Amino acid sequence: MQIDLSGKTAIVTGSTSGIGYAIAKGLAQAGAQVVVNGRKQADVDSAVAALASEAGQARPRGVAADVGTAEGCAALLAAQPSADILVNNVGIYGPQDFFEIPDAEWLRFFEVNVMSGVRLSRAYLPGMVQRQWGRVLFLSSESGLNIPADMIHYGFTKTAVLSISRGLAKRVAGTGVTVNAILPGPTLSEGLQAMLKDEQQASGQSMEETAAAFVMKNRPSSIIQRAASVEEVANLVVYAASPQASATTGAALRVDGGVVDTIA
Template sequence: MHIELGGKTALVTGSTGGIGKAIATGLAAAGARVAINGRGAERVAAAIEAIGARCPGAELIAAPGDIGTADGVAAVVAALPAVDILVNNAGIFAPQGFFDIPDSEWTRFFEVNVLSGVRLARAYMPGMLAANWGRIVFISSESALHIPAEMIHYGVSKTAQLAVSRGLAELTAGTGVTVNSVLPGPTRSDGVEDFLTAMAGGGGGGIDDIAAGFVKQLRPTSLLQRFATVEEVANMVVYACSKQASATNGAALRVEGGIVRTIA
């Protein structure tokens, strides 16, 4: 199967590193014009340079802005009024005991992980429906199904993304627009080393050993038995954004290595 997205414009939020950068690279390789988003212009420029080196001739545009705020979303939409593909990838996570999570952190996680995608879909989806073609993908997590005790607020925000995604998909009936969510499992993305070190409590050992211990102790049902790569996750997202994925709508697509023990 050859995925070709020439003539399509995509916005990938939080695409200066990690899973987002891998998704942006995959979409660019498929011929899409890709807008790179991050909070700082310098990181956006660096990501564009790196992706351009991997995808010579790709059309990449800068779309800086803090999409965790209403003003930041408004700035991105003003600079990029219409897109064919929206990948709501930007998100935050942090291990924190439930009894130590203040209201301000619950609000911050909801603003970044949930409302950013709500606001962007509200801005871009009407144009997709009018054009009778579009793709919206929410990057959720297996934590949406298995709420992690070490970061309940994160899990709740990821469950909320599934609800928003499915609800928006219901609005696309009979059109060429699809809305899906993708659920990665543990992935070796930017920032994960700090997360793993924090989870290990500074107990020492190499990052590979800590990662293996994390999967064994906290995700023991994993069939993959390792962290996924960002490219493995991006492959699923690029497919969900493709023309070939026209019959995939309202779905929660799992790339979590078999952690979730279910046949459905």
């Protein structure tokens, strides 16, 4: 199978590092014109430069905008009025006890993790429907099914994303536009590496070994028994964004290493 996204414009929110950058890279390598997004201009410029050197003939561009706000979404739309592929990747997370989470933090998680995708999908989907082709992808998480006791506010936003994705797929039924959710599990992104850095140095193990131990302690149902790489997550996103995935819509596509212990 050879995925060719030549002539397609793809927006990936929160794509200056981690899973988002890997997705942007994968789409660019498949021929898409990729729009990198992040909050800080310096980070966006750095990611665009790296992408241009790593993705062959790709000519990525960047838009610095905080899509966790209505104003930031409007700024991205003004800079890039249309898209064929929208990957709602941006998200925040962090452990915090339920009884210590103030209202403002619940609202911040909701704005970034949920409303960014709502606003951008509302902006870009009509054009896709008019052109009778498009792909919208929401980055959910296995935590949307396996709600973590120490990150209830995060898990709730990822469950909400599943509902929105499924509902939007029904809303654009028969138009040639697909909408899906991607559910990563523990992934060895820069964020996880930073969290495990002290533990890794103290143990003398490699980062991969440290991450595998973390997974087995915190997600013992993992079948692969390690953290996924960002490229492994990106591979599923690139496929779901491709013409070959035309019969896949309204789906919750898991790349969680088997953490969620259900068949369906």
